[in-house]
Structure formats: structure tokens, C-alpha cells
Amino acid sequence: MTKLSIISPCYNERQSLRPLHAEIAETLDRAGIDWEWIVVDDHSSDGSFEVIAELSRSDPRVRGIRLSGNFGSHMAMFCGLDFASGECAAVLTADLEDPPSVLVELVKKWTEGYKVVWASRNERQRAGWLHNLMARAYYLILRRVIAIRQMPRNGADLFLIDRTALELVRGYRDRNISVFSLVGWLDFPHTTVSFEKRKRQFGSSKWSLGRRAKLFIDTITGFSHFPIRAMSIIGASCAALGFLYAIYVTIEYMIVQVPPGWTSIAVLVLVLGGLQMLMLGVLGEYFARMLDEVRPRPRYIIERMSSTLARPIADDVLLLTPRQRRDEPVPAGKSSVMADEPGE
Numbered sequence: 001m002t003k004l005s006i007i008s009p010c011y012n013e014r015q016s017l018r019p020l021h022a023e024i025a026e027t028l029d030r031a032g033i034d035w036e037w038i039v040v041d042d043h044s045s046d047g048s049f050e051v052i053a054e055l056s057r058s059d060p061r062v063r064g065i066r067l068s069g070n071f072g073s074h075m076a077m078f079c080g081l082d083f084a085s086g087e088c089a090a091v092l093t094a095d096l097e098d099p100p101s102v103l104v105e106l107v108k109k110w111t112e113g114y115k116v117v118w119a120s121r122n123e124r125q126r127a128g129w130l131h132n133l134m135a136r137a138y139y140l141i142l143r144r145v146i147a148i149r150q151m152p153r154n155g156a157d158l159f160l161i162d163r164t165a166l167e168l169v170r171g172y173r174d175r176n177i178s179v180f181s182l183v184g185w186l187d188f189p190h191t192t193v194s195f196e197k198r199k200r201q202f203g204s205s206k207w208s209l210g211r212r213a214k215l216f217i218d219t220i221t222g223f224s225h226f227p228i229r230a231m232s233i234i235g236a237s238c239a240a241l242g243f244l245y246a247i248y249v250t251i252e253y254m255i256v257q258v259p260p261g262w263t264s265i266a267v268l269v270l271v272l273g274g275l276q277m278l279m280l281g282v283l284g285e286y287f288a289r290m291l292d293e294v295r296p297r298p299r300y301i302i303e304r305m306s307s308t309l310a311r312p313i314a315d316d317v318l319l320l321t322p323r324q325r326r327d328e329p330v331p332a333g334k335s336s337v338m339a340d341e342p343g344e
């Protein structure tokens with residue numbers, strides 16, 4: 001029987017976890033799919049991990065990992081993929097917005113031979129023209145500028161990847177990267193299914209405008225040097241125009257009386273100064289990410305994890321010992337399925 005690893009990043013989703021588990025079990029068991037559910041708690045403060053630990057005690061197919069800080073949902077997904085043991089793996093958000101029934105569709109397409117199966121919501125159902133416009137622009141840039149052509153037109157909400165693609169994804173150890181863009185960029189044979197995204201039942205979206213902007217910049221800097229090239233082109237054009245203008249004003253100086261010309265100078269200084277600052281900012285985005293990559297820091301840090309998860313993990317992953325943990329200790333006897341010692 002096919003084994004599917006379901007990866008769910010989870011940040012303060014305590015109320016959704018039990019109903020989601022029940023729905024996953026019901027839907028996938030009925031479809032005859034063998035599964036494991038790896039829930040990566042991105043350092044929730046609402047007790048989500050206690051619920052995950054409880055669920056994994058009653059159902060060993062549920063595996064929990066708690067990260068030592070809020071690393072963001074993409075790093076949480078990368079972490080889950082590191083531990084996935086299935087023949088294929090799919091991501092599913094933990095907020096009940098994505099119905100587990102779509103997993104059955106994804107597996108069906110995978111059995112037809114596709115290595116990557118995207119799930120895309122029927123329409124951009126979320127509120128607001130600004131949000132829609134930004135989402136469209138984001139996916140257009142992704143496909144046209146950064147050449148991630150396999151990204152569905154309306155974007156993707158979930159994906160399933162085959163084991164071969166999974167192994168490849170695990171090889172990319174970048175720290176600032178979108179998991180969706182990486183999967184799209186690897187360009188395996190792919191297809192897309194559409195589904196009806198549900199409304200959030202509990203809590204609210206954790207994705208602020210700042211986080212979305214960072215993901216956007218991560219996606220560009222992660223796969224493209226276009227902004228740096230654009231800077232060179234703009235810089236060269238400005239220099240050429242400046243040179244021509246210099247010739248013009250020199251000739252003008254020699255032939256006619258020159259007016260003061262404050263306005264043109266002020267405009268030029270402001271425009272060129274602004275352009276230079278913007279370009280420095282673009283360089284800064286690349287440099288900051290380069291710095292992240294050259295620092296020998298762990299990619300993510302695990303505070304606790306289920307003992308049912310395989311232990312050998314990549315060199316750039318740190319697993320804290322009980323004494324290194326900063327959160328409240330779990331009362332004795334309550335965490336029997338959560339390993340206390342690395343190598344336990």
C-alpha cells in the first residue's frame with residue numbers, strides 16, 4: 001500500500017488539530033491510503049504541541065516536531081520533508097482551510113506517473129482586490145521573470161511530491177527560500193488539480209504583509225540574478241544619458257549664456273540618489289542572504305520530536321537535549337512518545 005507523508009506546518013492552531021486529524025484519518029483510511037502525519041509546531045504559544053503529543057499517543061501515525069523558535073512556515077515544511085518516510089509527501093496547512101479530500105486527488109494523479117502534483121484553489125477566494133492583484137503579480141513574476149514556469153497560473157496552495165523529487169528537495173539547504181518555488185523550479189513532470197479552499201474556522205492568518213514581502217524577495221533572490229542585472233542596465237543607461245547631457249551642457253556653456261538651472265539639478269540629484277539607494281538596497285538583500293548562508297549556524301533547531309521519527313538528520317539540524325530547552329518541561333509520564341534524549 002502506498003505510503004503518503006503529510007506535512008503540516010503549525011503555528012498556534014490548537015483548536016484545528018483534533019478535527020483535522022479526525023478528517024485525515026477518515027478520508028485517507030476510506031481511500032485505502034497508508035499515511036503518516038508529521039506536524040511541525042513552529043513554536044506555538046497556545047499549547048498546540050500538547051495536542052500533537054496527545055494525538056500521537058493515541059495514533060502512532062501522528063508524529064510531532066516542535067521547533068525551538070518561530071522559523072516560519074516554509075522552514076517548518078522543509079523540516080517536515082526532512083523526516084518524511086513515505087513514497088510521496090504532501091503539504092497540508094494545519095488550519096482546516098485545505099480539505100484532506102484533496103490529498104486523495106493528489107495521490108491519484110501521482111499514481112498516474114506525475115512526480116509533482118499541485119493543488120490550486122478554484123479562484124482567488126480571499127478578500128480584497130489588493131491581495132488578488134499582489135498574488136497575480138507574484139505568480140506572473142515567478143513564471144515570467146524567475147522562469148519557474150511550472151507554477152500554476154493562480155498559484156499553488158498545496159503540493160505532493162514523489163520520493164525522487166523529495167530527495168532532491170532535501171539536498172537544497174538554503175535558509176531563505178520558498179519551498180513552493182524550489183519544487184516548481186526543479187521542473188519534474190507535473191500536473192495541477194483544483195479544489196475549493198475552505199474558510200478559516202479558528203484564529204487568523206499568520207501571514208502579515210511584511211512576511212509576504214520577505215517571501216517575495218526570497219523567491220527572487222533564491223532563483224534569479226535579474227535584479228542585479230537590471231541594476232547594471234539601469235546604471236549603464238543613466239551613465240550614458242549623463243555623458244550625453246554633459247556634452248550638451250558643455251557646448252551650451254561655450255555658445256550661450258547659461259541660466260541657473262536649479263530645478264533640473266534638483267530633479268537629477270533626487271532621481272539618481274533615489275535610484276542609487278534602491279540599488280544598494282537590492283545588493284543588501286543579496287548580501288544579507290549570503291551572510292546567512294556562510295554562517296555555520298543550524299538551519300533549524302528541534303526542541304522535541306516524536307520517538308517514532310527516524311533520528312539521523314542532516315548535519316545542519318540541531319536537536320536540543322532536555323537541559324538545553326527553554327520551554328516548560330513536559331510533566332513526567334505525559335510525554336512517553338516524545339523522545340527526551342537525542343539518540344533515545
Ligand code: UDP
Nearest residue numbers: 009010011042072073093094095205206207
Ligand atoms: N504557519 C507556521 N509558521 C508561521 C506562520 C504560519 O507554521 O510562522 C503555518 C500555519 O499554522 C498554517 C500555515 O502555516 O498551518 C499557513 O499559514 P496561514 O494559514 O496563517 O496563512 P494563509 O492561509 O493566510 O496564507
Ligand code: MG
Nearest residue numbers: 093095097205
Ligand atoms: Mg491558512
